[in-house]
Amino acid sequence: MNASDRTPADLLRSALATDPARPLVTFYDDATGERVELSAVTLANWVSKTANLLQGDLAAGPGDRLALLLPAHWQSAVWLLACSSVGVAVEIGGDPADADLVVTGPDSLDAARACRGERVALALRPLGGRFPQPPEGFVDYAVEVPSQGDRFAPFAPVDPAGVALVVAGGELTAAGLVEQARADAEALGLTAGSRLLSGLSYDTWEGLSAGLFAPLAAGASVVLCRNVAELGAEGLEKRVESERVTHRAL
Template sequence: MNSSDRTPADLLRSALATDPGRPLITFYDDATGERVELSVATFANWVAKTANLLQGDLAAEPGDRLALLLPAHWQSAVWLLACSSVGVTVEIGGEAADADLVVSGPDTLEEARACSGERVALALRPLGGRFPQTPVGFLDYAVEVPGQGDQFAPYVPVDPAAPALTVDGRTLSGTEVVDRAREDAAALGLADGARLLTGRGYGGWEGLSAGLFTPLATRGSVVLCRHLDQLSPEGLSQRVASERVTNTVL
């Protein structure tokens, strides 16, 4: 890890500069059988496109608040890093009515409609597929993001001390997110380059840390499992072996 990295977006830039081809997120949905693996470079490309959508088409600015109503998913991780890149504060499970923007999965659309600002919906279908019909009042992420630029530059530099993430009733700056991720890595005994498997959700800090921030902070990778309770103990053991997992947080 680079000691000068002060935001999650910094961690991703360092990973891209040092080892772009290594796996970063391997996502499983055990309710559908989906498996997606993203290298650092592929993930960073998704982040750049999403940040360009956020800053450009959605006119988001540093300090804006985005209610993120998404489960643990590789596309949720993309949005978290895109917001860090722009300087937008992510509110995990935040009240849509109080937010400047909202990003919703298919199961929270009614809740998300309370937002008076821009609304983006994700179908969370395999391979990033779009909705069969775009929900009324929303932009379909899968329709809007492919045409965005592959490189991103913020209009204004992101302040590492500015609010970056609100979770569990606490607001953290970008630097605090990075520091806490590094502390979690030490507490879990994660070595540099560790491959962590987790079935925790993204509704609280522990799930966000294990499912994204701590692997980034340790130059490692994550096997992010949704609906892990549908996998048998034997299946979990096989996955740990086949994915070369070094640590688990269930």
């Protein structure tokens, strides 16, 4: 990655410029059998569309706080990078009542209703499918995002010194997040081309780093596994082989 990268969105742009076709995030849900593989260009397209939704339709901007009530999932990775593109701070599992807007999965809709700002709901269905019945009081992400623009330009420059992430009570600026992700990548032994399989949740920095930010900082890729315990030891080893995994975080 480039030494000049100072935000997570910068890291994604560098990945896109280096090798747009390579798999960047491969997601499994071992409770449902879902598998989704996103190349750098596909992930960047989702991020651009989501950032346009966030900045345009939801009127979010630098300094706003978004409560993210989502599990480790490829769409969670999209929202994390879209918020970085706009300059919105993400609070993992944050209190919706204290947030400017909330993004939630189907299991936390009731809690998310406490947000007095914009509310976005994700069905987390295979292939990014929509809710069969849209939840009242929420924007259905899968309905709104496809029509958004494929290119994104922020209305205001993103400040690398601004808060980008709040997780487990700790805050990271955009630049601090990139610095920590690089340090974690080095500690894990990740280099360009590495494939890290992560079964960690997204409710800690360790899970977020292994499941997205450290591989992105290293020019590596992640195999993100939700409900990986369902696989069993033999199934896990088969996945490691089939996905050409070089590192693990479980």
